[in-house]
Amino acid sequence: HLATSLPLPSERDHLRPRIDLVVFMIDIKSKYSLKNVETSLVHVDASFFLGKVCFLVTGVGRVNACSVETNAICKLGKAYCSPMLFCELELEGIRVATAQRLVRMLQICAGHIPGVSALSFVSLMRNSDDD
């Protein structure tokens, strides 16, 4: 399900399936996308931040079109204790690999991978980031 911002319209609440993973997309070329994500984040219940939220930063291939400061993005990831994936959607290989990663994460968050919970997975990712 794709949404331009949160909160989701309440009219469809009863039709909506359970949400296992929320991916916030930030386009490094658009400051507006960062602001939009920041205002949407406050509408997410705190329990999601135990491994069911991740940030996807796109447009990283073009450093020269950068409108957003990388520090600001990393601070956001740290503040919300959620992993940050960087990708370039315009390159098919990276697009496919990123999609595969997200599907993997979704499988874990939905409980389809025995022995791995969303929380254990996100703490695994965080430890490798700090290295």
Added chain:
Amino acid sequence: ESVDPQKTAFALRKAWTLYSVTPLYRFRRARLRDYARLLSAFIAAERQKGLAVEVGAELDIKVALSSLAELRGSELDQAALLVQLSSRSQASSRNSEDKVVWSGWFCSMFGDDLSENIPEDFTSLPLFLSHGAESYTALVGSWFQKTFDCCFCRLAISPQNLSWMVAMWAGCKLDRAASAVELVFSVPRLAQPLDISYAIHPEDAKALWDTVQKTPGEITQEEVDVFMDCLYAHFHRHFKIHLSAAKLVKVSTAIASAHCDGIVKILHSQYLPGVLMLLTELAISQIQ
């Protein structure tokens, strides 16, 4: 420091295309005359090969290399190096003035970050500015690359860096009436490209910056962000358009203007060192 305005006048009011240059190997200041001769011969040879740059191929290209001791930040910087290509048509009289057809200069303004760490035998002049036909830039560039084993790379300026520039320059104090502060945005993903030009009265822009900046002489990323956010919010209030979603491609102030393709025009001699310092920093970060 006081810089002789005469010596630096050539740098003003021209659109310079920016490049970053890796350090030059075995460059000797004493040999400028030799280099000029060698470059001149190189250009003549390339033109013989059929890479004629102008239709009127009788034009004689004269090369001059000079050092500009005033154009540097500190004693640790190398003095700027100016290369000028001038032509004298063989048809005109021998006493006629040579016409400068192309100029380019290497510069380092407080470029200690790079010059501190390079080995002996290397000269650090990370910023290159050129004005004139692209074909001459290519000729001069390839001679320098071959002779000093360096590498030229176009210096693009990101929207983030352009925001820094407009915030810095809009806040500068100017004694006489200044031109408007202008930001040009390009809107992506439309069937036909759309450019939005946002012009602000220079006094309003300076007043806004003065309320944002906490310590005079210091600028932080947060202050630049607040400044830009105010401009975006004002525009949104009037036109319901989120400029923050568009790409900032050009900024223009009374001090200088800069385009994201790496083209800069400096208008005010007093702020020339400041602008060059910023550009040197950009060049160095591209090299590293």
